[in-house]
Amino acid sequence: xxxxxxxxxxxxxxxxxxxxxxxxxxxxxxxxxxxxxxxxxxxxxxxxxxxxxxxxxxxxxxxxxxxxxxxxxxxxxxxxxxxxxxxxxxxxxxxxxxxxxxxxxxxxxxxxxxxxxxxxxxxxxxxxxxxxxxxxxxxxxxxxxxxxxxxxxxxxxxxxxxxxxxxxxxxxxxxxxxxxxxxxxxxxxxxxxxxxxxxxxxxxxxxxxxxxxxxxxxxxxxxxxxxxxxxxxxxxxxxxxxxxxxxxxxxxxxxxxxxxxxxxxxxxxxxxxxxxxxxxxxxxxxxxxxxxxxxxxxxxxxxxxxxxxx
Amino acid sequence: xxxxxxxxxxxxxxxxxxxxxxxxxxxxxxxxxxxxxxxxxxxxxxxxxxxxxxxxxxxxxxxxxxxxxxxxxxxxxxxxxxxxxxxxxxxxxxxxxxxxxxxxxxxxxxxxxxxxxxxxxxxxxxxxxxxxxxxxxxxxxxxxxxxxxxxxxxxxxxxxxxxxxxxxxxxxxxxxxxxxxxxxxxxxxxxxxxxxxxxxxxxxxxxxxxxxxxxxxxxxxxxxxxxxxxxxxxxxxxxxxxxxxxxxxxxxxxxxxxxxxxxxxxxxxxxxxxxxxxxxxxxxxxxxxxxxxxxxxxxxxxxxxxxxxxxxxxxxxxxxxxxxxxxxxxxxxxxxxxxxxxxxxxxxxxxxxxxxxxxxxxxxxxxxxxxxxxxxxxxxxxxxxxxxxxxxxxxxxxxxxxxxxxxxxxxxxxxxxxxxxxxxxxxxxxxxxxxxxxxxxxxxxxxxxxxxxxxxxxxxxxxxxxxxxxxxxxxxxxxxxxxxxxxxxxxxxxxxxxxxxxxxxxxxxxxxxxxxxxxxxxxxxxxxxxxxxxxxxx
Numbered sequence: 001x002x003x004x005x006x007x008x009x010x011x012x013x014x015x016x017x018x019x020x021x022x023x024x025x026x027x028x029x030x031x032x033x034x035x036x037x038x039x040x041x042x043x044x045x046x047x048x049x050x051x052x053x054x055x056x057x058x059x060x061x062x063x064x065x066x067x068x069x070x071x072x073x074x075x076x077x078x079x080x081x082x083x084x085x086x087x088x089x090x091x092x093x094x095x096x097x098x099x100x101x102x103x104x105x106x107x108x109x110x111x112x113x114x115x116x117x118x119x120x121x122x123x124x125x126x127x128x129x130x131x132x133x134x135x136x137x138x139x140x141x142x143x144x145x146x147x148x149x150x151x152x153x154x155x156x157x158x159x160x161x162x163x164x165x166x167x168x169x170x171x172x173x174x175x176x177x178x179x180x181x182x183x184x185x186x187x188x189x190x191x192x193x194x195x196x197x198x199x200x201x202x203x204x205x206x207x208x209x210x211x212x213x214x215x216x217x218x219x220x221x222x223x224x225x226x227x228x229x230x231x232x233x234x235x236x237x238x239x240x241x242x243x244x245x246x247x248x249x250x251x252x253x254x255x256x257x258x259x260x261x262x263x264x265x266x267x268x269x270x271x272x273x274x275x276x277x278x279x280x281x282x283x284x285x286x287x288x289x290x291x292x293x294x295x296x297x298x299x300x301x302x303x304x305x306x307x308x309x310x
Numbered sequence: 311x312x313x314x315x316x317x318x319x320x321x322x323x324x325x326x327x328x329x330x331x332x333x334x335x336x337x338x339x340x341x342x343x344x345x346x347x348x349x350x351x352x353x354x355x356x357x358x359x360x361x362x363x364x365x366x367x368x369x370x371x372x373x374x375x376x377x378x379x380x381x382x383x384x385x386x387x388x389x390x391x392x393x394x395x396x397x398x399x400x401x402x403x404x405x406x407x408x409x410x411x412x413x414x415x416x417x418x419x420x421x422x423x424x425x426x427x428x429x430x431x432x433x434x435x436x437x438x439x440x441x442x443x444x445x446x447x448x449x450x451x452x453x454x455x456x457x458x459x460x461x462x463x464x465x466x467x468x469x470x471x472x473x474x475x476x477x478x479x480x481x482x483x484x485x486x487x488x489x490x491x492x493x494x495x496x497x498x499x500x501x502x503x504x505x506x507x508x509x510x511x512x513x514x515x516x517x518x519x520x521x522x523x524x525x526x527x528x529x530x531x532x533x534x535x536x537x538x539x540x541x542x543x544x545x546x547x548x549x550x551x552x553x554x555x556x557x558x559x560x561x562x563x564x565x566x567x568x569x570x571x572x573x574x575x576x577x578x579x580x581x582x583x584x585x586x587x588x589x590x591x592x593x594x595x596x597x598x599x600x601x602x603x604x605x606x607x608x609x610x611x612x613x614x615x616x617x618x619x620x621x622x623x624x625x626x627x628x629x630x631x632x633x634x635x636x637x638x639x640x641x642x643x644x645x646x647x648x649x650x651x652x653x654x655x656x657x658x659x660x661x662x663x664x665x666x667x668x669x670x671x672x673x674x675x676x677x678x679x680x681x682x683x684x685x686x687x688x689x690x691x692x693x694x695x696x697x698x699x700x701x702x703x704x705x706x707x708x709x710x711x712x713x714x715x716x717x718x719x720x721x722x723x724x725x726x727x728x729x730x731x732x733x734x735x736x737x738x739x740x741x742x743x744x745x746x747x748x749x750x751x752x753x754x755x756x757x758x759x760x761x762x763x764x765x766x767x768x769x770x771x772x773x774x775x776x777x778x779x780x781x782x783x784x785x786x787x788x789x790x791x792x793x794x795x796x797x798x799x800x801x802x803x804x805x806x807x808x809x810x811x812x813x814x815x816x817x818x819x820x821x822x823x824x825x826x827x828x829x830x831x832x833x834x835x836x837x838x839x840x841x842x843x844x845x846x847x848x
Contacts (some may be wrong), residue, residue, distance in 0.1 A: 032724045036724040041728065043451050043452075049430065082522055085504075093522065156564040157560055163564065164560050164563070164566055165566065251557065254526075256524050260523065268360070
């Protein structure tokens, strides 16, 4: 296992470098630049001066090497759109609301989805199954900005139970987190139902029943554990995906999170911010998949990475 | 009276006084949507296009416009023009100070433009195009030193501006001239405008907090402000996220903002639900079609005239644009100084005339006419709401009436601007919103190259004469003649003037929220006036 983890960490480093080169190149390949002016272009002399000030007059590969040498020292540059801040302070401030929104969304949505999936699998082809499947399908197919709008209309405008938007107090969190939770809930409901049905049809379940184990022990002691294996691989990447913000939910509920930076950094050609966001996502996804693989091995005794004797 | 009784009476008196005093001390707050969630410096003179929030609320311009678009002196108490018309002298009001107590002086205004001319200010072109400040072009191009600019702080209360040609409308141009607190720049550099702690205010408001991720801000009344238009409310909370109609209207209905902008789909609902609270603003802006006048097929005036008469502006605005725009027959919008109904009356939809012009150009029924592409810029706000449907309508209209095929291409604003200036295409849809209130603003964009690289000697001569003439009636007459030249040559096709619609809360009052003499409510298109003239009926 240790060897496996070391090999994976090495491959993560290679992935990181490849992704950084790709993003840096693509970013600079997009027409336009951060100092192209607004209604009218800047005079060429002024533009050149500003490009030189930020080192953008140098060849792209030189800019890349300089940037990456900073990254090694955890210096991600100065965001053009917030020049007085470090990248860390900018992202830390915006990340917290995204983390709360996405994290709680997954932590609430995933267990609900699992429960729905279990209920659907255990009562296959009954009204419970149909209802759970309908909820999951609606959750997956209705765009989250529509769900958000409906939640605002019902619970903020008509019932006046919660604020329509904003992020100051925990009461502001209820509607955006609910809107957010529909995605992991629906995803998990479908995964769990399908994994549970698959496991219930396995021969070992018949053996367990023949041995006289109670249905509860079979379901919760064996079937659920075996069904959890594919779900583990989904959980962390989904958690990372949601923890980095949803542009739509954050916009609809005025959550001051990371989502808007993904859009504005591209629109304003804010190269340091774009790079920092993408590199952060790359590392988080790589680590999440590594943890998922390790957890996969721990849950499934048949899988032992690097154990050739097997 | 026993001690206990006396004590009880005293306590009652205090309680009554407190109960009377508490409402009087309660802060009056207005919650409002903003414009843009992104932005860098809270300094209008550092960047206009990437400014964060509304720094115009916290610095005092030399002049400004009220809701009837009348020019008022703000930091400037008076102004005068020299005999030769080339020098303007602005006298500042005495006693103006920043929120930190530091005096606001003529030096802060001069410093603002000196820095703008030398530090890559993205609005620098305005001070050449509109201000024609002596030496501006040379300094911005780096061929002359900043000391050669026609700007002098004669003393703490006197500014002298020298222009290349007489500019009788300069007091209007300087409505966008805000001071920069030099004492803060000396201490912190331009980054003073990035931190709430170092931002000082010379205007009616000062910044209390700033959430950088979406540029929401809280501004409070500036206690040191002694200039015109003091704020009627104590606090204004501005959240740009509320500027999107789909976010703003639900928040408005939940009581979380005092007004909200509307999109086309929301208007019928709001008209039914809040009929007395809906307002509109005819923005001083025009969307028009422009050409590369030197390249075929648009180098033929008959082709351009054909397009001019093939636009059914009334149908376009009443149906496709759902009243988010009104027909434009002139580059000048209605109510704008110099607006001329005789010019507007010429912009009629006449399919027969359009077809005849196209036939005269050698393309009867569109036969042999090359496929053309119209470029427009990707933009949000009021332009974003109307541009795409407008172009689709024009595409269909030109096909039906003239039999010509026009493709549509959307592009980022900078690429579009470069395409326009470098003539990378021959057909553009161009939006333009006023920067200052004077016809020279709109006519200037076609003058001697300008925004379109147009060079029409007759037009240029008329505009130059109008720009410099001290007689205002004569000026309007000359501009009218210039626009007639523009129409005769079909240099542009005015299509629509955009309209902004919004709903205001019942508690919102004050002249800023009320319709003006023309029945329009300009809201935050007039930042210094608007926020200072809001009130709340508690």
